[in-house]
Amino acid sequence: MRTHRAALAALALAVAAGACGASSPQPSSVFTTAHRSVGDAAREFFNIRSTPRQPIPFPHKTHIAKKAVCTDCHESVEKGPIAGIPSVKTCMICHDQIATDRPLIKEVASYAAKGVDIPWQRVYGFTHEAHVRFQHAPHVRANVDCASCHGDLANQTVAERVVDHNMGFCVNCHRQKGASNDCLTCHY
Ligand code: HEC
Ligand code: HEC
Numbered sequence: 001m002r003t004h005r006a007a008l009a010a011l012a013l014a015v016a017a018g019a020c021g022a023s024s025p026q027p028s029s030v031f032t033t034a035h036r037s038v039g040d041a042a043r044e045f046f047n048i049r050s051t052p053r054q055p056i057p058f059p060h061k062t063h064i065a066k067k068a069v070c071t072d073c074h075e076s077v078e079k080g081p082i083a084g085i086p087s088v089k090t091c092m093i094c095h096d097q098i099a100t101d102r103p104l105i106k107e108v109a110s111y112a113a114k115g116v117d118i119p120w121q122r123v124y125g126f127t128h129e130a131h132v133r134f135q136h137a138p139h140v141r142a143n144v145d146c147a148s149c150h151g152d153l154a155n156q157t158v159a160e161r162v163v164d165h166n167m168g169f170c171v172n173c174h175r176q177k178g179a180s181n182d183c184l185t186c187h188y
């Protein structure tokens with residue numbers, strides 16, 4: 001534990017100084033979603049929220065304009081605690097045929113051909129130290145729309161952190177909507 005922390009601390013300093021490739025995590029050999037790089041972990045350790053640099057600038061706006069809906073890609077948002085980030089297999093459902101000649105789509109296809117997922121960097125999320133428990137499903141059930149917590153993704157190109165998920169943000173709405181504000185509703 002001690003060595004692990006020390007290693008992370010050293011790495012975090014390097015990341016903060018911009019001295020190492022924080023945005024080049026090792027791709028895993030299997031399809032998984034919501035990858036986190038070591039750089040992410042290091043930033044999290046120091047609670048540094050840097051602007052994520054995505055491996056491919058995924059344009060939300062373009063896809064929503066083509067009538068894709070949030071749940072096409074963030075499939076588990078209605079069911080479980082997490083919304084999920086789509087696997088590259090989901091991309092290839094369309095990009096096997098759509099815009100195959102574009103350089104960015106060739107990059108997407110090459111991840112798929114190698115059988116690795118695109119190592120997306122997380123935009124939102126809490127540090128472990130914050131001990132916050134969040135769940136999407138109760139909000140979706142209560143008709144709280146995505147935009148109240150994530151801004152207008154339909155007009156964003158690369159997803160950006162436009163809403164600050166601080167405690168005041170959560171408890172104000174809970175007070176307004178009569179949702180629980182017991183500490184243990186959100187903290188563990
Ligand atoms: C065609 C697939 C697709 C659709 C449709 C889509 N997204 Fe995404 N979304 C992604 C991908 C891929 C990422 C990861 C890349 C990024 O963060 O820019 C992402 C990232 C996000 C993130 C940041 C997640 C994080 O914390 O890292 C949010 C929030 C989000 N999407 C919300 C939405 C909302 C709201 C909608 C509907 C208005 C939507 N998305 C529609 C594919 C999609
Ligand atoms: C429902 C079908 C669909 C899915 C699923 C989908 N896309 Fe797309 N994507 C499109 C369409 C349609 C366009 C617009 C193509 C055009 O401009 O003619 C597009 C455009 C793009 C572009 C812009 C290409 C350019 O340079 O103009 C990128 C990048 C992209 N998609 C990445 C992704 C990624 C990554 C995923 C998986 C997370 C994904 N797409 C999933 C349909 C889809």
Ligand code: HEC
Nearest residue numbers: 070074077082083084124125126134139144145146149165
């Ligand atoms: C009440 C606020 C709220 C609403 C409403 C909300 N989100 Fe989130 N979302 C969050 C928070 C907070 C996180 C970070 C959660 C964490 O990391 O524990 C998050 C994370 C995400 C992520 C990153 C992956 C993940 O699951 O952690 C995606 C994608 C996402 N949301 C999409 C959506 C979509 C799509 C909708 C609408 C159907 C939506 N969200 C509605 C607050 C919200």
Ligand code: HEC
Nearest residue numbers: 134135138142144148165169170173174177179180185186
């Ligand atoms: C825009 C309004 C709004 C915001 C912002 C919001 N919530 Fe909620 N939250 C609700 C509503 C409405 C419910 C559903 C209450 C119910 O089902 O009775 C809920 C339910 C919950 C639940 C489930 C409670 C239970 O009793 O099962 C948790 C956990 C939660 N919210 C955490 C959070 C956290 C953490 C944040 C901030 C990141 C947040 N919420 C932000 C409106 C909001």
Ligand code: HEC
Nearest residue numbers: 126130132165166167170171174180181182183185186187
């Ligand atoms: C509706 C959800 C919610 C409820 C209820 C809630 N918190 Fe929080 N709390 C949060 C979120 C979100 C954060 C910010 C986490 C982050 O990003 O670091 C936070 C942060 C904190 C922090 C860290 C300091 C700060 O302000 O960022 C403390 C301490 C804390 N909460 C204590 C409490 C106590 C004590 C209660 C009960 C009286 C409580 N919280 C109830 C969501 C909640």
